[in-house]
Each structure stands twice: as structure tokens, then as C-alpha cells.
Amino acid sequence: MPEEDKALAAFRDELRSWLEANCPADMRDGRNDEASICWGGKNWTFASEAQRTWLQRCVSKGYTVPTWPIEYGGAGLSRDQEKVFHQEMRRLNARYPLQSFGIWMLGPALLHFGTHEQKLHYLPPIARGEIRWCQGYSEPGAGSDLANVQSRAEDKGDHWLVNGQKIWTSYADQADWIFALLRTDREAPKHKGISFILLDMTSPGVTTRPIKLISGASPFCETFFDNVEVPREQVVGEVNRGWDVAKYLLTHEREMISAAGGTMGSGRALGAVLAESGSTDTILRADAMRAEVDGLAVALTLERYKDQAEAGQGAGDASAMLKYMGTELNKRRLELVMAAGGSDALVWEDGRAPNWLRTKANSIEGGTSEVMLSIISKRVLGLPG
Amino acid sequence: MLADAARGFLDQAAPVAHLRGLRDAGQTQDRALWSEMAAMGWAGVLVPEDAGGSDMGHAAACALAGEMGRTLVTSPFLSTAVIAATALRQVSDARAAQSLARIARGEVTYALAIDEGAKFDPEATQMQARAEGNGFRLTGEKRFVVDGANADRLLVLARTDGGLTLFEIPADRDGITREAQAMIDSRDAARITLADVIATGEDVLGQVDDAMTVLAPALRAGQAALAAEMAGLAAGAFGMTVEYLKERKQFGVPIGAFQALQHRAAHLWCECEVTASAVLNAGRMLDEDPANAAMAVSLAKARATDTAQRAVQEGVQMHGGIGMTDAFDMGFYMKRARVAAEWLGDYGYHANIVAQARGF
Ligand SMILES: Cc1cc2nc3c(=O)[nH]c(=O)nc-3n(C[C@H](O)[C@H](O)[C@H](O)COP(=O)(O)OP(=O)(O)OC[C@H]3O[C@@H](n4cnc5c(N)ncnc54)[C@H](O)[C@@H]3O)c2cc1C
Numbered sequence: 001m002p003e004e005d006k007a008l009a010a011f012r013d014e015l016r017s018w019l020e021a022n023c024p025a026d027m028r029d030g031r032n033d034e035a036s037i038c039w040g041g042k043n044w045t046f047a048s049e050a051q052r053t054w055l056q057r058c059v060s061k062g063y064t065v066p067t068w069p070i071e072y073g074g075a076g077l078s079r080d081q082e083k084v085f086h087q088e089m090r091r092l093n094a095r096y097p098l099q100s101f102g103i104w105m106l107g108p109a110l111l112h113f114g115t116h117e118q119k120l121h122y123l124p125p126i127a128r129g130e131i132r133w134c135q136g137y138s139e140p141g142a143g144s145d146l147a148n149v150q151s152r153a154e155d156k157g158d159h160w161l162v163n164g165q166k167i168w169t170s171y172a173d174q175a176d177w178i179f180a181l182l183r184t185d186r187e188a189p190k191h192k193g194i195s196f197i198l199l200d201m202t203s204p205g206v207t208t209r210p211i212k213l214i215s216g217a218s219p220f221c222e223t224f225f226d227n228v229e230v231p232r233e234q235v236v237g238e239v240n241r242g243w244d245v246a247k248y249l250l251t252h253e254r255e256m257i258s259a260a261g262g263t264m265g266s267g268r269a270l271g272a273v274l275a276e277s278g279s280t281d282t283i284l285r286a287d288a289m290r291a292e293v294d295g296l297a298v299a300l301t302l303e304r305y306k307d308q309a310e311a312g313q314g315a316g317d318a319s320a321m322l323k324y325m326g327t328e329l330n331k332r333r334l335e336l337v338m339a340a341g342g343s344d345a346l347v348w349e350d351g352r353a354p355n356w357l358r359t360k361a362n363s364i365e366g367g368t369s370e371v372m373l374s375i376i377s378k379r380v381l382g383l384p385g
Numbered sequence: 386m387l388a389d390a391a392r393g394f395l396d397q398a399a400p401v402a403h404l405r406g407l408r409d410a411g412q413t414q415d416r417a418l419w420s421e422m423a424a425m426g427w428a429g430v431l432v433p434e435d436a437g438g439s440d441m442g443h444a445a446a447c448a449l450a451g452e453m454g455r456t457l458v459t460s461p462f463l464s465t466a467v468i469a470a471t472a473l474r475q476v477s478d479a480r481a482a483q484s485l486a487r488i489a490r491g492e493v494t495y496a497l498a499i500d501e502g503a504k505f506d507p508e509a510t511q512m513q514a515r516a517e518g519n520g521f522r523l524t525g526e527k528r529f530v531v532d533g534a535n536a537d538r539l540l541v542l543a544r545t546d547g548g549l550t551l552f553e554i555p556a557d558r559d560g561i562t563r564e565a566q567a568m569i570d571s572r573d574a575a576r577i578t579l580a581d582v583i584a585t586g587e588d589v590l591g592q593v594d595d596a597m598t599v600l601a602p603a604l605r606a607g608q609a610a611l612a613a614e615m616a617g618l619a620a621g622a623f624g625m626t627v628e629y630l631k632e633r634k635q636f637g638v639p640i641g642a643f644q645a646l647q648h649r650a651a652h653l654w655c656e657c658e659v660t661a662s663a664v665l666n667a668g669r670m671l672d673e674d675p676a677n678a679a680m681a682v683s684l685a686k687a688r689a690t691d692t693a694q695r696a697v698q699e700g701v702q703m704h705g706g707i708g709m710t711d712a713f714d715m716g717f718y719m720k721r722a723r724v725a726a727e728w729l730g731d732y733g734y735h736a737n738i739v740a741q742a743r744g745f
Pocket of ligand 1: 707
């Protein structure tokens, strides 16, 4: 065995015994639904003692953000080690110890665009699950046309004065901080007058109002900024160049949404779902077989793009393809789960319907499927327009 | 004509906001609305004139159901005026005539209790109707009994010694427990348990061991009307979506100016047109050649199921974030389409009937 492989095998052995010894039994059910996720943050109440223990133990090893550098709270794993990490987690059917917009979105953007001080200040609390972030991108008039954001931050010398409204801000009512796209130059072309600014949600002048979803849950909000003062240094990247940060962050968000597709909802293989239903419907079976074939191939694609990317970098424009394929597939999968469930699945308490309804947002949030296809046609294929 | 009048009435009396209001109040029926519909002759649409009905036929019943689908009207129309009335019409005795007259007057509502598993499959019925003296004792559980929590009377399919038998009994008879289910479409469906429920020979609709003579036409009538409702639902969701494409602006233009969306909307319109043909054909066949209408009915239900699903999925997607909110009506369409897809046979069930009829 070459040296490199030996080192990796040693890493696997060590990790495996650590996981065996440290992952609480209750955290070995692979659950990834809203009720089981640990989001962290100042307002977080642990669902169980096991959830708390699991988080603390992972934090001590940097395993909440395994690929981040050790100085920022990660474990500094290489891409190969990361793969091993996920394999071993899956082998144990371990839950993720922590999930958050900080890990998926802000972290990668800060690692790329942040100053060393910003990284040291903001990343470790994300890794430890102490600060929960939300994403202030969309506005009533700026959805697909995100660069049209109108909420603004005026330069007041030592601080920014922020006014405006965001919408569809997931978990804004539970988050501690928000990363927001704000207009800092109203004269410049719309992409060139936006800054990426970090705000404490407890600042005077920030209010949120929950919006109810079709599943009955209320995980997103309207967020209002009314003369909010924000310290000057809380800009990431250059002033008026926030669009670059925003786009980079979106490629990570899109990969995350795509990857979540494989496990979201029931998290179970369609074959098992069908077998349990006892269905002999040939059409349902054929549709499920297709979805399974497509699902496996999409999962391989996600891995392939991760392998190609530089450590810590995203798939770039190709993230649009991953997101489009992953979310459209996920919607199909949950349609099939519902069909297999028949009338049993039509009752709220059964639990399948909210997951099914939730997947309908997958092809909208983080940029719609139509926007993904436009990105592919223009930026990947170079088509005119 | 009938459809136009119905639309005028329903837009006023039962827009989607009506269903939302019922849901928010924790209710699944509006008896006053049903009385108004009865007064317009809708409850008696399939009741003979000599029993006080308007006897307008299945095409008319489908037209009404289509309009109700458009605004997601909650009413006992399908269970009572279509399914129960058609079943009762297969029997020519004085009691059936009386029941039909009461349906036409809007005095009594029915629910059809067939399903025992998660899928529609009447032949798989296990509920026992044990012969005892001159009567029977019924024991077992029925699921997904649409309109079952509010109905006054039940049509219950059960297994007797030599086959299946259809019983027509009051919903509050001793031994019956009804459990309303919190359904995703905010409509009435119940789980109903029968424990040693006594039924006499009088309670049998049609002949013992021969439920299908009475039930099959009733099912076909219900499936056709449900297909019409789903086609109406698709049209309702589609209409909302087209309006939104004209209104909502992004990148400085109405989103309906983007060809990607134009083509999808145009495609959906084509699908709706094709489904409309299948639905109209089903109603016509039930009126003109009921003995040979099975394939036409299944064609309509399969198509309507498919089109409604597509219309609501496209509807949510083309609305973007707002389509996912409860404050907006599209979610109601999506949830209703899902429930209607399962009721009285899903896509696979009906496609299979079509395939068999076509020699597959
Ligand atoms: C569950 C959920 C959670 C969300 N969480 C967040 C969050 O945390 N933070 C945040 O900032 N935002 C969030 N969003 C908002 C999300 O990013 C937007 O909804 C999305 O970008 C679409 O914008 P919109 O809703 O304004 O739809 P619109 O942009 O109005 O789009 C409406 C329709 O038009 C289509 N369309 C628009 N432009 C074009 C075009 N040029 N060509 C073809 N079709 C086009 C769209 O694809 C869509 O089908 C969330 C949304 C959902 C549903």
C-alpha cells in the first residue's frame, strides 16, 4: 500500500473508533428531518441530552465543519479524508451534529472573501453552534432578479445606516445574525452598487414577521430594517462588490440544496418505500425505478464535482446543474413517496405530506430551476442573450 | 349555460376563501351552502323528476363538479348527489325513491365507505357482514371515507358468504365509531369502525352477494365527476398562474414575457384541453351508453389526475416564493389535487383499466 493510502487507512481506523466511542446511540438513526436537526444558536434548545453531547464531542474534534482549517474551528480534513469522514458517518447512520446557514453558506464565503480578523471572529462560533445565521437576500421586488435589491446601507462614516425589507428569510425569527445584500451605491449599475453586510439581529430597528408555509410550518419571515446602525467593519469583501460574494455564496448554497436532496424527506430508498407499501402498480414501480437510476447518477455527479473542485472551493457555475438536477429529482421522489403512501399519506399526522410539500420549495429557494437553466445556457454553454 | 350559472353563483358564494374560512374555523362542511345548491337543483341533478329531482344527467353533473373544482368548493355533491344518487337509482323500490327525494331536497347526505387499505381496491374488501337470522352483523374498519365524518348515512361495502354486498345505513347506528381525520386538503374524510353493527335485509342496497350491480355504476359516476372536478381544479390553478405571469415583474418585465415560462404555460393549456375532451366524453358516455362507459370514465380520471398534478406543480413553481405560502391559494389547489388523485382510484388504477380495455 502506498504511503498516502496507508495514512488514509490509519485516519479511517482512528475515526471509526472515535465515532463508535463517541456517537450517542440515539444519534445513530440517520434522521435529518426538521424535528431532528440541530441548528444551534443562542436561542437553541437541545431536543435531547444526546443531541447536546453529540454536538459538544464533535465540536471538540472540529467535526461540525470537518474541512475548515483547525484555527477556525474545523478539523482541516483533505478532500480524501472528508470522503472517509462521510463514509464512516454513514456507516454508523450518524446524524449530522450541527447544520446551519453559517456552515453551508456564510462560512465558505468568509473563508474566501473575509479578512483574517473576520474569519477568526465569525467562524469559530459557527463551528461551535453558538451563533445561528440567516440569509437576507430576497426582497419583494428582488427574487430571481436578485441584483435588484433596494434595501440600502448608507455610509455614515463610522457606521452604516440600514433601511429596507427582506422577504422569505428562512428562520429569521430564530437567527442571531443575518448576512444581507444591501445597496450602498444607488447611482452605479445594479450589480455594482451592492455590499455584503453582516448584521446582529438584536440591533435596534430589526424586526421579523413569520410567514406561514403551505405545509403549515412557519420557518420563514419578512425581515424589516428601520434605521439600523451597523459597525463599519461588518462588510465582507469590498464595498460595492458584494455581488461577487453573493454569487460565490450561492454556488455553495446550491450544492448544499442539491446534496440535501438525497436525504431530505423520508431519507429512505424508494425501493424500501415501495416494498413497504406492497404496491403492485406497474406505473408507480416504473417511475420509482427511473427515479432510483437518476438518483444514483446524480449522487455520483455531485461527488465527481466535489472531487474536481479545489479543497474548500465550490463547483462554480456547474453548481446550477447540480441544484437543478438534485431538486427536480427530489420533488419527483417525494411525489412517489406520496403515491406509494396512498390515502394513509394524506393525513397530516402521518408526516409524509409536510416533507412532500417542503420539497416544492427546493426548486425555488437558492435560485429557481428556471434561473439555474439560464445560468447553464449563458455561462456554461455560452448561448447568446 | 348550467356551467356559467354555476360559476356565477360559486364565485360569490364559495370562492377559495370559503374553504380557507372553514379550515381556519376547524370545520369541514357548510350545510347552508349545500341547501342553496339543493334549491338550485344541484343536489337532485341525478334524481328522477318524479322523485323531485332535476334529472339533468351525468354530463350536467360533471359540468357542475368542474365548476366546483375551479374554486375548490367543499360540499357533499360528489358523495351524495352523484355517488349515492346513482346507487339508489339502480334500485327500483319505494324506499330508494324516498331516499332519492330526500337527496334532491338536500335533506340527507351520504358517504361511500369502501377503502380498507391505503389504495382504492373494492374487490379487496375484507369487512365481514356475518349472516345472523334475517340480517347481518358488520365488523371491520373503513379508511379514507370521504365526507364520512359529516354524512347522515353510509354506503358500506362488506363481504358476505357469496360475495360483496352494499349496505345503506344511518351513520349513527349502534356500533359505528367515526373518527374525523385531519386531511391535508382540509376536507372531510373519516376512519370508520364498525363493531357488530346490526343490518337487516332492508339495509341491503340491491341484492346480497351482488354489490357491483348497484355499486359499479355509482363508482363510475363518481369517478367521472371527480375527473371533472380535477379538470376544473387544474383550470383554476392554471388561471391563477396565467394571471400571475402577466402581473409579476422581474428584470423590469412581466415574467410572462420570458419564453421559458410562455412555453410551459402554453403546454399546460394544451394538456388542459386534451383532458377536457376526456372529461366531456366520460359524461356523455354515462348518459348515452352507460354499459360501455368504463373505459371512458377511467380515461378521464387518469388524464385529469395527471393534468391536475401538473397544473399545481407548475402553479407553485411559476409563482416562486409566494406559491409556497399559506396566505396564497395555490397551496390549497396542490393539496386538493393530491387527495383527489387518490380518491376512487389513482392514476395507475385507471390507466390499467384503460390498458386492459385496449387489449394490453
Ligand atoms: C422555502 C423557501 C425558503 C427561502 N429562504 C430564503 C432565505 O433564507 N433567504 C432569502 O434571501 N431568500 C429565501 N428564499 C427566497 C428565494 O430565493 C426566492 O423565492 C427565489 O429566488 C425566487 O424569487 P421570487 O420568489 O421572487 O420568484 P420570482 O423571481 O418572482 O419568480 C417567479 C417565477 O418566474 C420565473 N422567472 C423569473 N425570472 C425568469 C427568467 N428570466 N426566465 C425564466 N423564468 C423566470 C421563476 O423561475 C419563477 O418560476 C426562500 C424561498 C423559499 C420558497
